[in-house]
Amino acid sequence: MERRLPVMVFWAAAFLLFFWALGDRGLWGSEGRWAEIVREMFLAGNFFHPTINGELYFDKPFFSYWLIAFVSAVTGRLDEWVVRLPSAASGLLGLWATVYLGRKLWSEQVGRAAGWILLTTYGVLFWARTGAADMENLAVITLAVAWYWSRRERPNFYAYLVFYLICFLGANCKGLTAVAVSVAAVIPDILRERRWSTLLSASHFFALAIGIVTYLAPFIWAYVTREGYQESGLALVFRENILRYFQPFDHREPFYVYLYYLPELLLPWTPMFIVAVPGMLCSLKNLKQNTRWLLEAMILIFLFFTVSGSRRSYYILPILPFCSLFISVFLNTTGKEGWKRLGFGVQGGLFALISIFEIFSLAILPILKVRLGFAAPGNLMIAALGLGFLALVPLLLGRFRPRLQARLTGTGRNTAPLFVTASILMGGFFCWQQVILEIYRGERPFAMELREQVTGLSQKDIAFYRKMPTNALFYLDLPGPIRVLKNTDEVRDFVESGGGDKFMILPLKDSGNLSPFLSTGLDGQPTLSEKVYPWQRKALGKLVAWKIAREKRDSP
Numbered sequence: 001m002e003r004r005l006p007v008m009v010f011w012a013a014a015f016l017l018f019f020w021a022l023g024d025r026g027l028w029g030s031e032g033r034w035a036e037i038v039r040e041m042f043l044a045g046n047f048f049h050p051t052i053n054g055e056l057y058f059d060k061p062f063f064s065y066w067l068i069a070f071v072s073a074v075t076g077r078l079d080e081w082v083v084r085l086p087s088a089a090s091g092l093l094g095l096w097a098t099v100y101l102g103r104k105l106w107s108e109q110v111g112r113a114a115g116w117i118l119l120t121t122y123g124v125l126f127w128a129r130t131g132a133a134d135m136e137n138l139a140v141i142t143l144a145v146a147w148y149w150s151r152r153e154r155p156n157f158y159a160y161l162v163f164y165l166i167c168f169l170g171a172n173c174k175g176l177t178a179v180a181v182s183v184a185a186v187i188p189d190i191l192r193e194r195r196w197s198t199l200l201s202a203s204h205f206f207a208l209a210i211g212i213v214t215y216l217a218p219f220i221w222a223y224v225t226r227e228g229y230q231e232s233g234l235a236l237v238f239r240e241n242i243l244r245y246f247q248p249f250d251h252r253e254p255f256y257v258y259l260y261y262l263p264e265l266l267l268p269w270t271p272m273f274i275v276a277v278p279g280m281l282c283s284l285k286n287l288k289q290n291t292r293w294l295l296e297a298m299i300l301i302f303l304f305f306t307v308s309g310s311r312r313s314y315y316i317l318p319i320l321p322f323c324s325l326f327i328s329v330f331l332n333t334t335g336k337e338g339w340k341r342l343g344f345g346v347q348g349g350l351f352a353l354i355s356i357f358e359i360f361s362l363a364i365l366p367i368l369k370v371r372l373g374f375a376a377p378g379n380l381m382i383a384a385l386g387l388g389f390l391a392l393v394p395l396l397l398g399r400f401r402p403r404l405q406a407r408l409t410g411t412g413r414n415t416a417p418l419f420v421t422a423s424i425l426m427g428g429f430f431c432w433q434q435v436i437l438e439i440y441r442g443e444r445p446f447a448m449e450l451r452e453q454v455t456g457l458s459q460k461d462i463a464f465y466r467k468m469p470t471n472a473l474f475y476l477d478l479p480g481p482i483r484v485l486k487n488t489d490e491v492r493d494f495v496e497s498g499g500g501d502k503f504m505i506l507p508l509k510d511s512g513n514l515s516p517f518l519s520t521g522l523d524g525q526p527t528l529s530e531k532v533y534p535w536q537r538k539a540l541g542k543l544v545a546w547k548i549a550r551e552k553r554d555s556p
Contacts, residue, residue, distance in 0.1 A: 006112060006410025013423050014095055014119055018088040018128050020431040023081025026444030031131040032470030033057070035083045038068045039474055042078070048222040053468055054481030062218045063172035064133035083131035091128030094139035095119055097146040098321040102328055104149055105290040112410045114328035120422035123265030123320050125430050133174040134314050140170025141318045144182035155195070157203035164211030171215050181318050184304050188296035253311040258302065261313040266323055268354070268422055271346040273323055276330035279339030291329055298322045331415055344414050351421045352395060358388030373534030380436045387428040394420035442531035443543065447475035450528055450545050454503050461499050465491065465506035465514070472505065472543060488514065495548055502548040507541050
């Protein structure tokens with residue numbers, strides 16, 4: 001039982017941090033794409049031709065949609081929880097693979113510490129609780145690398161086949177990055193040990209061929225069964241994976257952007273990572289072979305994403321398991337005591353400051369109310385106070401009863417309080433404070449109220465102007481596409497066309513430009529408006545809906 005306790009505590013913490021209140025927040029950002037595509041797949045009974053508002057959308061592969069569809073078919077529902085569940089489950093898979101790598105290549109202690117670090121990073125928690133394909137991408141890359149090391153000494157057809165199936169099934173979630181990064185991560189070991197000669201076997205090429213066919217099969221089937229359109233999923237595979245890498249058409253950011261995106265994703269462990277890098281490099285010649293491989297794999301992954309012309313913060317997410325392992329190896333390497341003391345001091349100081357900030361935010365919130373108009377709800381203040389004091393407890397216990405937390409987490413006496421504190425702070429933010437702040441997000445309430453208003457209307461009497469918000473489209477849950485008006489001429493035709501009452505949904509910033517057409521509404525004001533608060537910067541992007549009543553439209 002003594003040996004099982006740390007394992008039980010770790011996975012209990014992982015389940016809580018990934019799944020607690022997972023569906024309590026409304027869809028945000030790109031989540032609407034995944035939710036709406038799956039909804040339309042079920043409406044059409046077609047799972048090989050993804051659409052948004054009836055328009056084909058091949059920008060992402062199929063598998064991430066199918067995972068959501070599978071959960072929906074099993075549970076009989078399609079909501080925020082279902083959309084995010086595959087990401088949360090992928091987070092668990094990525095954690096397991098990271099812990100396995102640490103245990104396999106170094107020690108049980110390294111694996112456990114790496115697991116705690118990865119679990120409590122901002123990037124992993126954020127994307128594990130987001131309905132997209134990024135966490136699936138991280139999970140399959142880490143799993144592929146873990147499989148490589150598990151079968152490294154037994155290279156045969158089965159080993160190659162499973163590796164490529166993991167890679168190419170992962171590529172069917174987000175793209176060929178899953179293959180490229182997995183291969184990049186294992187190349188240093190293959191070259192150093194001169195294992196490349198084993199790759200020249202027929203069994204390797206046969207396994208690779210099966211993997212490629214597995215990846216291409218859904219796109220080929222979609223192309224063969226297409227009806228009424230010429231767009232090709234295979235062409236978009238090339239556009240999104242190859243052309244975007246070498247000749248980016250969007251997402252252009254400076255080549256150095258990952259130098260600050262990576263520290264952001266690695267929070268709150270960024271200080272320890274910054275200390276670990278010089279701490280390990282100062283004895284570069286003495287690094288063990290596995291540690292040298294890890295360092296080289298991290299460098300290659302970083303360079304792979306940096307060389308790409310298309311850059312976004314979440315693209316580099318798959319490097320986080322390797323960074324977590326690197327920090328853990330540093331913490332569990334004998335010697336380097338001076339560097340470790342520096343790391344523990346800076347990291348512990350950061351956690352203490354965050355905890356104190358949570359407590360003293362009670363004094364800051366009234367100032368925000370005066371200056372920005374932000375009126376914090378009572379339960380947010382309770383959460384801040386509770387988290388602040390609760391997060392200080394492990395730090396204090398680490399001084400007076402250091403063995404207790406070490407036994408619970410299965411890690412060292414100096415590291416255990418940091419892991420427990422990080423779990424409290426990060427879990428409290430994502431599972432408690434973010435949920436409380438949900439009351440200030442108005443898109444879901446707006447869309448649900450609009451859904452009631454348009455009940456019974458023909459779909460030809462409902463239209464978006466310019467912007468088609470996929471989150472709102474999902475919540476409206478209409479049985480078919482909605483028209484998107486692109487200019488004022490189309491707005492005029494829509495308003496003046498026959499039929500009953502009409503609804504037009506548009507961003508607040510466009511209401512003024514369309515006032516001549518919308519004056520048939522109610523007293524010159526939108527029928528429904530997404531709630532806007534004084535401190536929100538992008539208020540003009542909020543949605544409004546105008547009801548254009550038939551009797552007012554027809555009046556002289």
